[in-house]
Amino acid sequence: MDGEDPKEELLQRHKEEKKELQSQITKLKHTVSKGDKKGKKAVQEQISQLEKDLKERHDKELREVEEASLTEPEKVSDKVKDLNLETLEGPQELSQQTQEQKRVSKAQKRRNKKEEAARQRQEEISKQEIENESGARNVEFQKLKEMLKKQGLQIFEIPSDGNCLYNAVAHQVNHRKTITDCKQLRKQAAEYMRENADDFLPFLTAESGDLFTQSDFDKYCCDLEKTTTWGGHLEIKALSHVLNQPIIVMQSNGPVITVGEGCHGDPVTVVYHRHAFGLGEHYNSVELLQEQSDM
Template sequence: MADDEGLSNEVNLQQRHRKERKELQAQVQKLKHSIPKGDKRKKKEITEQIVKLEAELDQKQEKELEELESTTNEPSKVAEQLESLTTVDSDDVDVAHKVKENKPSRAQKRRDKKAQEEKEREKRIQEETINNLMGSRNVESETIKAILDKKGLQLFEIASDGNCLYNAICHQLQQQGTEASNDSLRKQTADYMRAHQDDFLPFLTKDNGDIYTSEDFEKYCVELEKRPVWGGQLEVKALSHVLHKSVEIVQAEGSSLIIGEEGKHCDSPLCIVYHRHAYGLGEHYNSVQPKSEETVDEFT
């Protein structure tokens, strides 16, 4: 009867653990779906929260399994097991004891498995670290840092959310005492491009290589104005005219680009950084600030 009860307790515990795992998985999916697209900071926070929840559940369930295992090996039950062996030859008892001593417990097996998984995880992290150091992302980062060092500047991180170009320009203007917003810059850029369509239309092509029509161009400007679509050199050119400022684009590959230098009223140039490899979502712009200033985490 005691064995049956122990077996029943173990089955019940396993069923409860499976239910807890399913509930945690549902919670994890809900947390992942709550991450705004492109929000790397929120993604990092959610990932850390998920790791914590999984670790807590692992510890809780392992403790419960060990407690259950200890109850099935109480002294009284051990005594009963020894008594049942009284009719067995002493040599057989010694062999049975040796087998039992050498056989790892379920808890030990779990600990060994967890230790092996952790060892493999650390190995993967080390390999990834080596790959990152030699990869294009790190090479680009180090090259840009060296260029900015010579200029007495340091990188200022801008959120990777589709608005990076406009927010980088906002940060540059802010350092010059001019307040601007992502929405206002987008509208001014779209309005300027509409008013000077002939200067921009020839440089826009569809996926099949066809040149944009006037209708396509208007849709492009509406998207630019209303949605967080990424901006490129055409938008930088429009911004330089709108703001009457030249824009220097620092990049790792090749020399810096100066856009708007030909303008008659371009003064107090702006400086932003172009990244080709640093972000998983694709190309990205950051801003810069003097090295003497304390780095602020992020500008949004």
């Protein structure tokens, strides 16, 4: 039973991560306006990549757990083989020396097996480090870093906990005149969307592809306000109106997007990362480039 616990725990985590990915996919679909074929195609390609990456990681983790759980059956098999060898080799009572040799041999085999597993694991880590150097996440980060540097800015890291958009906006706003936080911004955005449902409801679709009903929309706004569900373009639009400030979204692949251009307050700048984490998207804030702020 003990050997099955890690696998059960892993499968449960995989199930939760699949649900999180499905929620993220739904969010992605909501960012594309109706009739935008090019946008839908790009989103579908991103969804396919996210699903592929998650499946590959899950398959790898499951293989590792299953391999680690094959210890007890192997021990029983080894014992049976040893008994058969003892019977074929002659007397049933082996000398103390022969028994010691067998014990040393089996112990050595186990050590060799552990060393080989450790060596393979280290090779995988080294390989992953090399891939990360040229991987999408690092390439994207470096490109964003250079874009911000030209404007005298640098990335200010925001935790990846589902609240990244709201915390990034709060970080920007709190550097000026208004003091706010993630919880307050979520509440304000949800209230604005409820009061202006006609501006948001047509852009929301269920997993089936059907447009949101009023009941679906009410739940969507409730989740926005009460949970850590991820925020996207519609939430940025609501926040820009709530704050009366344009929100500038910088991204490595694609144009700089300004949401709420008609708003009159100082612009808020956030950085959009498509490949930041295993499940995809993330928002960071910005701050003055360190060399400048030290002067």
